[in-house]
Amino acid sequence: MTNEDDDLQRFIEAGARLLGLTVRPEWRDAIRLHLSISLQHTKTVSEFPLPDETDPASIFSA
Amino acid sequence: MIDTASDIAADIAARRRSATDTIEATLARIERDNPKLNAFTAVTGARARARAAAIDAAIAAGKPAGPLAGVPFAVKNLIDIAGLQTLAGSRINRDHPPADTDATVVSRLEAAGAILVGALNMGEYAYDFTGENCHYDPARNPHDHTRMTGGSSGGSGGAVAGGLVPLALGSDTNGSIRVPSSFCGIFGLKPTYGRLSRAGSFPFVSSLDHLGPLARSTRDLALAYDAMQGPDSGDPACADRPAEPASLSLEQGTARLRIARAGGYFRGGASDEALAALDTVAAALGAEREVEVPEAARARAAAYVITASEGAALHLDRLRQRAEDFDPDVRDRLIAGALIPAVAVMQAHKFRRWYRDAVLRLFDHVDAILAPATPCVAPAIGQKTFVLNGTDVPLRPNIGVYTQPISFIGLPVVAVPVPPPRGMPIAVQIIAPPWREDIALRIAQELEAAGIATAPLPPN
Numbered sequence: 001m002t003n004e005d006d007d008l009q010r011f012i013e014a015g016a017r018l019l020g021l022t023v024r025p026e027w028r029d030a031i032r033l034h035l036s037i038s039l040q041h042t043k044t045v046s047e048f049p050l051p052d053e054t055d056p057a058s059i060f061s062a
Numbered sequence: 063m064i065d066t067a068s069d070i071a072a073d074i075a076a077r078r079r080s081a082t083d084t085i086e087a088t089l090a091r092i093e094r095d096n097p098k099l100n101a102f103t104a105v106t107g108a109r110a111r112a113r114a115a116a117i118d119a120a121i122a123a124g125k126p127a128g129p130l131a132g133v134p135f136a137v138k139n140l141i142d143i144a145g146l147q148t149l150a151g152s153r154i155n156r157d158h159p160p161a162d163t164d165a166t167v168v169s170r171l172e173a174a175g176a177i178l179v180g181a182l183n184m185g186e187y188a189y190d191f192t193g194e195n196c197h198y199d200p201a202r203n204p205h206d207h208t209r210m211t212g213g214s215s216g217g218s219g220g221a222v223a224g225g226l227v228p229l230a231l232g233s234d235t236n237g238s239i240r241v242p243s244s245f246c247g248i249f250g251l252k253p254t255y256g257r258l259s260r261a262g263s264f265p266f267v268s269s270l271d272h273l274g275p276l277a278r279s280t281r282d283l284a285l286a287y288d289a290m291q292g293p294d295s296g297d298p299a300c301a302d303r304p305a306e307p308a309s310l311s312l313e314q315g316t317a318r319l320r321i322a323r324a325g326g327y328f329r330g331g332a333s334d335e336a337l338a339a340l341d342t343v344a345a346a347l348g349a350e351r352e353v354e355v356p357e358a359a360r361a362r363a364a365a366y367v368i369t370a371s372e373g374a375a376l377h378l379d380r381l382r383q384r385a386e387d388f389d390p391d392v393r394d395r396l397i398a399g400a401l402i403p404a405v406a407v408m409q410a411h412k413f414r415r416w417y418r419d420a421v422l423r424l425f426d427h428v429d430a431i432l433a434p435a436t437p438c439v440a441p442a443i444g445q446k447t448f449v450l451n452g453t454d455v456p457l458r459p460n461i462g463v464y465t466q467p468i469s470f471i472g473l474p475v476v477a478v479p480v481p482p483p484r485g486m487p488i489a490v491q492i493i494a495p496p497w498r499e500d501i502a503l504r505i506a507q508e509l510e511a512a513g514i515a516t517a518p519l520p521p522n
Contacts, residue, residue, distance in 0.1 A: 015400075019400055030390075034399075038399065048360055048413055054415050054416060056411035057418060061298075
């Protein structure tokens with residue numbers, strides 16, 4: 001495993017424990033793969049500069 | 063060739079056949095072919111027979127039969143059917159009580175004369191592009207039983223493509239109507255976000271969930287879509303706007319429409335089959351112009367992040383209590399989604415505001431945009447990876463690369479099937495501005511009339 005894999009693995013174990021989730025050893029590789037893909041996407045999103053005033057476009061109507 | 067919904071409704075209204083005979087033939091076809099296709103998870107035969115008898119009696123009494131009189135339809139099993147458990151493709155929901163009432167979309171189709179014949183297989187909790195399901199086994203592609211239907215509305219795609227029903231309903235959060243339409247070679251409509259009520263359907267990602275029809279013709283899509291429109295206080299996202307029927311304008315043609323094809327992101331990674339289908343459609347429509355959908359890759363990333371996180375939030379308690387009871391392919395993605403930092407999800411929602419505004423500006427200059435629906439034809443059931451942009455990538459997270467940037471901002475899309483002379487079908491997306499489903503449907507109708515878009519039954 002790379003250092004990044006190690007970090008991710010520790011993050012998964014700690015995060016899952018804090019959320020009350022059980023991660024069986026045989027699930028770890030797939031979870032790490034999917035979290036790695038998601039974090040790559042979060043990086044792509046976060047790199048885009050947005051004005052502070054931008055409203056999130058979730059759903060709401062008063 | 064199985065009749066279309068509009069043929070059936072016209073025949074029944076004119077008393078050339080009865081609703082009862084139509085339903086008996088449909089139930090017999092389901093009994094014969096469903097073991098091969100695994101599209102249905104429940105058949106509502108008694109209900110359908112009672113409904114057919116009532117329609118025949120109404121017609122005999124000279125009462126109006128409705129635009130979908132006697133048309134058999136089935137719904138993805140995340141849509142409520144009174145008396146049945148709403149499985150949403152899961153084992154866990156088998157422990158839920160049966161639904162008390164039908165979903166709004168079911169009630170509205172039946173009010174138009176259609177007849178529900180059952181519930182359809184799907185990927186667990188709709189977090190799926192394959193149509194596979196470890197609890198109920200995979201839906202199978204009618205064109206090649208060893209291949210995926212696509213998902214998550216896999217049973218909807220298989221049931222329509224296999225000729226079991228002329229009309230089905232599915233849901234589409236990131237592409238789950240359009241992907242099965244492409245892999246199974248049928249027509250699918252994902253309406254504008256908020257157009258059709260989702261009341262009485264099991265949710266996935268609130269800000270991305272849509273319901274819509276799959277059928278063998280554009281006219282059938284329009285008939286079903288028109289019957290389901292209208293406000294509904296049961297769905298907070300359902301728009302408070304009156305029905306805007308699309309059936310009446312189907313034949314208006316495309317001569318005055320400015321149609322472009324999406325370049326850039328939507329070319330990268332597409333297989334030869336996907337690009338050939340897009341070329342065929344663009345040539346038929348004279349769509350020579352190419353437009354760049356701004357930041358489409360980032361939009362897809364944002365949709366991915368929101369989906370993973372919100373889906374995990376929806377299922378967090380079930381993941382805590384019953385993780386072993388999930389489909390492993392879904393569970394592992396949901397657990398990963400629970401660990402995504404909240405700041406990234408907020409940024410994705412903010413980016414959606416920017417992206418929406420930028421894409422809507424494109425529609426100042428064009429009326430519709432063409433794009434591939436899927437990067438490839440249906441993969442083999444069980445396949446875990448495929449080649450995208452020259453790289454072998456996991457299949458489940460990546461089949462929706464071309465659908466996700468569109469549903470991310472709720473644009474209406476018709477997926478039109480463009481079968482090659484030989485081999486598996488594939489579809490093209492016709493993308494219209496918000497609330498202009500009529501434009502996408504008109505274009506689909508023109509392609510169908512020209513013989514470009516067509517949904518032939520697979521050979522037996």
